Amino acid sequence: MTAQSLNNDSTFVLHYMKAMGRAVTIRVMLHLKGVKYTNKVITAEEVAADRAALPFGQVPVLIETKADGTTLELGESLAIEHYLAEKFGWLGSTAEEAATLKSISLNIYFSLYNNCFVAKTPIHEAIADPTSAFNTKALPLFIATHERWLLKNGNNGHFWGDKLTYPDLTMLHWIRLFEGLGVKLDEDGPIKKVEKTVKAIEEWKGKYEAFHPFSSIDAI
Structure with a gap:
């Protein structure tokens, strides 16, 4: 398994509240890898007002825009962590x-x-x-x-x-x-x-x- 990050030109937007909370490891991953990312602050009130706009009606949500313009919208903190860990080469080689x-x-x-x-x-x-x-x-x-x-x-x-x-x-x-x-x-x-x-x-x-x-x- 080759780390996808070797040719990573993606940019990321992480939707979550100001607190680190359940997004802390995701933010750590993005920071340590030095990729381009933005923290999009969303309040609990905004989440409650429009849950249908989110994959599972909750945050965090990560949106990745790849070099070719395609996007990935991913919910659930552990799924996001697993995806980034594989993409950034932190899940071994097999x-x-x-x-x-x-x-x-x-x-x-x-x-x-x-x-x-x-x-x-x-x-x-x-x-x-x-x-x-x-x-x-x-x-x-x-x-x-x-x-x-x-x-x-x-x-x-x-x-x-x-x-x-x-x-x-x-x-x-x-x-x-x-x-x-x-x-x-x-x-x-x-x-x-x-x-x-x-x-x-x-x-x-x-x-x-x-x-x-x-x-x-x-x-x-």
């Missing part, structure tokens, strides 16, 4: 590698999303309670699972090989989100090493803090 890297990213996402935003107990309360299911079951299992993957790859700050791939960006998002919510991670552990490694890449161009999950496009 179908097997792509499937594996997607599976790691999806496990990170669903393991944490389900415990942060779907669970009955508010995440702030779960984090503050050392006896909560989050602290005694979900978080230890998550850490053990992904430390195993990272150690298998040599504990070099990447999930796969020696360069940036999609799971690295997924993990970075959740590390920053978790720590913003009060979760304490081992500073010397393999998971924090992912954060330190990705933070150090030059492609941020000094904008690392601007792309925090709790930030907004005003900081970009």
